[in-house]
Amino acid sequence: MSLAPTASAIAAAVRSGEVRASEVLEGCLEAIDQVEGQLGCFVTLTPELARAQAEAVDAQVAAGAPLGPLAGVPVAVKDNLCTAGVPTTCSSRILASWRPPYDATAVARLVAAGAVVVGKTNLDEFAMGSSTETSAFGPTRNPYDPSRVPGGSSGGSAAVVAAGAVPLALGTDTGGSIRQPAALCGVVGLKPTYGAVSRYGLIAFASSLDQVGPLAQTVEDAAALLDAIAGHDPMDSTSLPEGVLPCHRALDRGVAGLRIGLVRELVEAEGIEPGVRRRVEDAAEALAAAGATVEPVSVPELALGLPAYYLIAPAEASSNLARYDGVRYGLRVDGADVEEMQARTRAAGFGPEVKRRILLGTYALSAGYYDAYYAQAQRVRTLIVRAFERAYEQADLLLGATTPTTAFPLGAKVEDPLAMYLSDVFTIPTNLAGHPALSVPFGTDDAGLPVGVQLLAPALAEPSLVAAGAVLERSAPALPPPPVAASWRLGVPR
Template identity: 70%
Template sequence: MSAADVPAGDTALGIAAAVRSGTRSAVEVVEEHLTAIAARDGELNAFNLVTADQARQAALAIDERVAAGEDPGPLAGVPVALKDNLCTRGVPTTCSSRILEGWRPPYDATVVERLVAAGAVVVGKTNLDEFAMGSSTENSAFGPTRNPHDPSRVPGGSSGGSAAAVAAGFAPVSLGSDTGGSIRQPAALCGVVGVKPTYGAVSRYGLVAFASSLDQVGPFARTVADAAAVLEVIGGHDPRDSTSIPRPAPSLVAELEAGVQGLRVGLVTELCEGEGIEPGVAARVDDAAAALEAAGATVDKVSVPAAVHGLSAYYLIAPAEASSNLARYDGVRYGLRVDAPTTGEMYDRTRTEGFGAEVKRRIMLGTYALSAGYYEAFYGKAQKVRTLIIRDFEAAYEQFDVLLSPTSPTTAFPLGAKTADPLAMYMNDVCTVPSSLAGHPAISVPFGTDESGLPVGVQVMAPALGEPVMFRVAAALEAAAPGRG
């Protein structure tokens, strides 16, 4: 399904308009989506938890407010699915890990508060690679999520549940988190829109931390306009996140019609012609560039030389930060405790039984990269490479307004294809990690399919706080995408 094929009444903006005007009830909308979930989530496993009763109550409250002449907000009655690493007060938040099974957070993440305040209706918590570490949603303690386009294939990851939920029509929009590509890559593999905002543009308060200098929350949607509408609601300064940029959320939906006339688009050589890019993916990126040119943009190749080192730097920095962040899971304050005669043994047994293999791998990789004697060689060097990547992007953005690349080197691969080879799995992130390391925004837009009919995503990157121009280009790509009816 191409984003542009979505009937207007099924989009978040279409639903909100109908609910606000009283022509459609929020209760009816939520029941339709709960029915879709009941019919197919047994097969796909997109959700760790469906909060059907709370969703019905929330929808009823929205309808009562409309009946009373109130406006419940810009996302009135819009069903939304939340990645299960976003804290929801009183509702289990597991990170798809045994170590947090059964934990009910005592507070809501800021993004959850803002969605609910805008009238959105939470329908459930979605599956992920444990603690957001993975690119296929196979590293989940609750079993893998499957791709709605072909259930024998992965949905991508780590936000695979949120991507699959939107692609399957379980919710028009969802939230994920992106540390090195965990929103964009599953969006590409599931044929939906996925946005990683500028670092600091969206509050991380209540997002369970993986790698704090990289983590960002962002939306999935079937249309670019819906993704823009959700980002307008969740974005903007939050005093509870000290890394939150002190400015309001930008206006995005109003930008979408501005077109791309005169914009300069750079095709990043290192990410378009790199090793492992499937021909069917590369061909769609070329088509996308041609479509932007036809719409009035100028397109040229550009080199971002340090981008080739992005994967190496990322897989030292992110595990290093993770090893520190995940030290908090010790069986003392929340989640799993495996009893033992002493506190030290309790720590060991709790962490050994509570974490899955990939989380252990990353914790050990990070602990090693930070350990005495290796810090300079690994972590220190990776931080310097990060500087080089930022400099190279700055040079590229002197010549170009946005940059273009594949989102993922491949389309959706079969379940189990890469689980025995962590390095092969990490290669999925080669096109997405450079902008993560730079803290820049990027969006994946569905743009046709490969020769097997599997969705391809094109990535549009922009400089820090460049979301408005990034969304203009995304809207132009969506309008030109193959399959538009």
């Protein structure tokens, strides 16, 4: 089900000459214009850059030159991925005016594949949050109910795809930041294996957890985007040398013979809404009906993920965000000496959630506390990796909810960080293990809000995720279009 033309439909139409990339782009820009005022998905729109890219694709078509797999497909890019010459803010005051001199590898590969970058999407400041409310530039709203959050931190990317204004978007996922907003907005979100996609040009939040991945209307589009951006990058030392197998070919593989573990801790957990739980059970039945063996499994260690994550991620963040000191780029607030200038810059430039995590992380790494906090959290991380290894001896894939709840109202959890953190309780363990996971929309709760179900897989098993995700997508209850939706069709009449 999709509102806007899918990426695969656009690429096929551009390739065949049925429509020009420039025409697709104008339709897309108009669609964005229809919803942006209500949703606030973008920090920066880049129509001029996009027009130049679309014209380049059209020139290739006219010349009969080979086209990339995403030729002419408009894509939105989360604003923590560097784009040469285009402001890249992380939705933070401290980087509000910064223009990187280079493209992130994921962005460069998208453009090389023929995609057209229409703008930079809103996020929780430095990707720290689960609602896109910590953005310094105001929140993004959920197309299914603009009084509710889109999730986060890739809220702008999820909302703009859900509203049918852009077919594809890049997000990043440190503890669930692709999958959680995908679930809350009713779109597909895939967090790849750690190292499958280069982090070069991704502004770091927590380096050992961050991954770039797709948000899309369909599993097929998500697979196409992943295929375009994955692969070894010599600029990222943690990039996997072998790379992930192409996912596109796995789309029609089905689930017959696959062993799928329904994870008790991701279904029966305290705080999970009944409407969410019911949909996960429906999804399990659908997979069984399609030929998979679905068995309940228990992975008790997953409960340890959240506390471990909230030590490791802030610890890395406290170091990663040190460089925003007013000396070289970004915001500077003057002071009597360097120390005062740095302190004032950081006090003015960072919002409360970022400061909270810097403090947490600094504390966790401090002399005398390192072993009790950071080192202990790393040991827990190892336990979680082992627990997943055991689970994958019994199952090829794991199934559970993506989030305990559907989209919550704006402001509901702003004053209660712990409640906000619990929103990622089901997604965090995958990041700690470095594994891939996929969130697929599977109907709605009783209030009509989208529910996402999550498929988890061992490292580099993205093709299996895509195969099972496609099965779920085909068997999912129809998702009604959101109240805030763009209307556009492929191209404009000639």
